[in-house]
Amino acid sequence: MSLKFRSAAVFIIFLMLPGFGSIERLFAPSSDLWPYWEAHNPDDHRTIDHVAWDRLLAKYLIVNDTGANKFRYADVTADDRAMLQEYLSFLQALEISRYNRAVQFAYWVNLYNALTIDVVLLHYPTESIRDIDTSPGFLADGPWGEKPVVVEGHALSLNDIEHRILRPIWRDPRIHYVVNCASIGCPDLQPKAFRAATLEADMDFAARSYVNDPRGVTVEYEWISISKIYDWFVEDFGGTEESVRDHLIYYAKPALADALRRHPRLDDQHYDWSLNEPQR
Numbered sequence: 001m002s003l004k005f006r007s008a009a010v011f012i013i014f015l016m017l018p019g020f021g022s023i024e025r026l027f028a029p030s031s032d033l034w035p036y037w038e039a040h041n042p043d044d045h046r047t048i049d050h051v052a053w054d055r056l057l058a059k060y061l062i063v064n065d066t067g068a069n070k071f072r073y074a075d076v077t078a079d080d081r082a083m084l085q086e087y088l089s090f091l092q093a094l095e096i097s098r099y100n101r102a103v104q105f106a107y108w109v110n111l112y113n114a115l116t117i118d119v120v121l122l123h124y125p126t127e128s129i130r131d132i133d134t135s136p137g138f139l140a141d142g143p144w145g146e147k148p149v150v151v152e153g154h155a156l157s158l159n160d161i162e163h164r165i166l167r168p169i170w171r172d173p174r175i176h177y178v179v180n181c182a183s184i185g186c187p188d189l190q191p192k193a194f195r196a197a198t199l200e201a202d203m204d205f206a207a208r209s210y211v212n213d214p215r216g217v218t219v220e221y222e223w224i225s226i227s228k229i230y231d232w233f234v235e236d237f238g239g240t241e242e243s244v245r246d247h248l249i250y251y252a253k254p255a256l257a258d259a260l261r262r263h264p265r266l267d268d269q270h271y272d273w274s275l276n277e278p279q280r
Contacts, residue, residue, distance in 0.1 A: 045100070110194055
């Protein structure tokens with residue numbers, strides 16, 4: 001075995017070991033700017049009406065103090081499904097590039113989350129969003145590559161919204177706490193629409209809620225397991241295991257922060273792809 005091949009093999013084996021740095025990171029979508037969506041108008045002070053999304057969340061989202069918030073997909077009526085479709089059509093009809101940055105951010109997050117719910121409803125019942133293999137390509141996994149919406153003449157996928165618009169334009173790790181992939185392991189779908197006026201407080205709340213829930217960080221006898229989100233998108237959390245730990249400490253409650261400081265190694269990763277719905 002050549003030295004070059006041996007080094008590559010050792011690297012791959014290392015990535016497959018439990019702990020921080022998994023082989024799955026190699027397949028996570030990268031941040032890839034779509035320059036068209038950088039356009040914005042800082043002097044624009046209009047708002048966008050997200051009341052329809054608020055109503056759907058208030059009616060069907062079960063908010064839990066611990067564990068994931070659950071969406072009652074099985075109970076959505078035909079009228080409410082029509083309201084969701086109308087809300088998505090309303091968002092697609094807007095010329096979002098003419099709004100200010102804060103309004104744009106809330107728009108893209110709400111569009112992503114509402115579209116995710118719509119995709120699941122279209123294929124419901126399903127045990128996991130990953131089973132909705134509508135993305136193009138032979139090895140399609142999930143619906144994230146499909147382009148079901150059109151904004152300003154551009155067909156968009158969920159991946160486009162998250163990885164080509166939100167992540168590269170705003171460069172804020174809290175993005176991962178506010179976009180919801182309809183899974184138990186994901187940060188919660190929040191009980192109200194995001195709005196420009198309350199973005200900072202709402203994003204910090206989402207970050208603290210997830211970090212301090214076992215889905216974000218679990219500590220058992222000094223063994224620390226973190227969500228795979230921190231590995232898949234490590235570049236957004238500073239690029240290193242140390243920077244991820246610093247991020248977690250910043251949002252952690254005192255007891256969890258102390259545990260993270262005492263134990264420098266992030267030992268394992270976890271994620272539950274089960275659909276975020278109540279047990280049927």
